[in-house]
Amino acid sequence: MKILLVRLSSMGDLIHTLPAVEDLSKNRSDIELHWLCETGFSDIARLHPFVKKIHEMGWRKWRKHLGKSETWHEIGRLKTRLDQERFDFVLDSQSLIKSAIFAKMANAPVFGLDRQSAREPLASLCYREKFNVPKGKNAVWRNRELFAQVFGYQMPSEMNFGLNVPNEGYLNGLPAQYFVALHATSRDSKLWPLENWLALLQKLYEDTGNLIYLPWGNDTERQRAEEIAAKFPFAKVCGRMNLLQAAYLLDNACGVVGVDTGLLHLANAFDKPLVGIYTDTDPVKTGVQPSKWAVNLGNIGQIPRVDEVFEQLKKSIAVKNGTV
Template sequence: MKRILIVKVTSMGDVIQAQPVVADLKRAFPGVQVDWAADEAFAEIARWNPGIDRVLCAPLRGFKKARSWAAFKAIWASVAELRAERYDVVLDIHGVYKSAIISFLTRSSRRLGYQSKDLGERGAAFAYTGRFKPRREVNAWYGMRETVSLALGYPLEEPAVYNLEIPCLPDANASAPADGAPLAILFHGASKDDKKWPTLHWVAVAQDLLRRGYRVALPWGSSAEHSEASAIVAQVPSATLLPKMTLTGIARLIQDSTLVVGVDTGFVHLAHALQKRTVMIFIATSADHFGNHVPFRSVSVGDGQRVPGIEETLQAIDHVHTLPVAAPASSMSTSAAAA
């Protein structure tokens, strides 16, 4: 095995959680070159992984929104780049039309994809010369690794290795104002409204974290998220409303943090991948299927059927908050002081 292409186009959390497949392949096939095909919006994440030899990308989302001539030319150029290499195997671990088309356009005679029942879009099956084994009912992130290992015949080793190296930025927005206290980031925004947690719940968590001795920062990415973050900070003035930041800027902020609390969104998955203390709140999706679970480091709360309560989330914070933070004893809560 000399050259492998992984196709995982979107979204942010999925691309992050698929990164351990690269380390698995490099370990199983010493010297193998691993390339990655992604949407331009998420290609930056794949470039953070030094184990990936080449990142192929095109503005698929951008073209869908704008239908611009520039985006079309960029897509056409990416097709030429895609066909410039011959892969021993193409692994489509996405399973929708756009990932299938990318797989089909390669010059590989071995293109593997999911069984029809496991595809996001069943019509994607046209692109494959072979299929993965049926997926077991396991966590989605472990399932991706298991799928590829069974297809290529190598054993999995634990733990998962994400191998992400976030570049340093001269950008002043790369981190929150520092005052010596540990940083907690609250990711309140989500791609869908049904994934969002109530504002008053965030207020209670922010107040609790401040009592524990953290400085609390709230990022945002859209005008709606800015309004939501402003509503939280209005009730918790000691919290910091951050300026709008780049993807890499927020990643650096996470790298410099001590604790991340957020809903089911890509940045919280990134925090887990960077081995930060992480609490993820699930409201409309399944924590068992999409969550992160590492004792005393990553906790996922909620079952996808209800809105998790404040107390449940604070208990999860207690669980990952096993070591005292660097803050004056007078500013810490009882649970923090006892950690």
């Protein structure tokens, strides 16, 4: 049975869908799973080996050029490719009007959330089969429950992301032990003060002697990383990386600390010891999946202290390594 999963964006949304894909791989090995997503996030889908084929779309680019004929030619070519796959059905797990419209392009029955469950209730009008998944639960649980209902199995008691970084994500020259500091995020209100980062990195190096890597995604973030690294020889500014390379960096780190950003959720998906720093968002809604070694600190208007973050990261690493 060939199925198309529609989960277009953002990075966090795709990451939070991966445990459902892992459940599916364990319970329905007969499924050939394809995934339709935004080009910029397709590497997230590539991290799960059960995904047979990825179909990329470029709505973030297309919506800025809807008056150009080439935009509509690209949309038409996507529709043709999807139609040619002859899917048995399409599962729109995003439940937006936008995702429902793209799901209909595959010319196959579309399944999704019912009106009471969908993020945008009108999207449910596009679905042949509709499923009720209670709101008020986190995104990972809701995705897993939706998949379990659609594919006819009971949600497993254990949750795993099931990720594997393909060879093209490999990075050379990394030390055996290092930290990753995710200092950058989508808006300034979610940043942690620069002086806090400087104090934390100093404490981490004095305690462990490990290098600390600083990823970035744009010029502003790179400048911030360079400003931090200029203070310390043990802080290393990463080169430009794609998402697979960032995944490799995170997967091999001994610990990760970061603000509310997609890469923090990716580190969480790799089950790394980590601390999430929240200053302008509620971690109950946007935080990482908590575990014995993955912890969210802070909240809206509640900026975590340096010593609080440092001690929690040390504890998370110790618990993960079984030394406490």
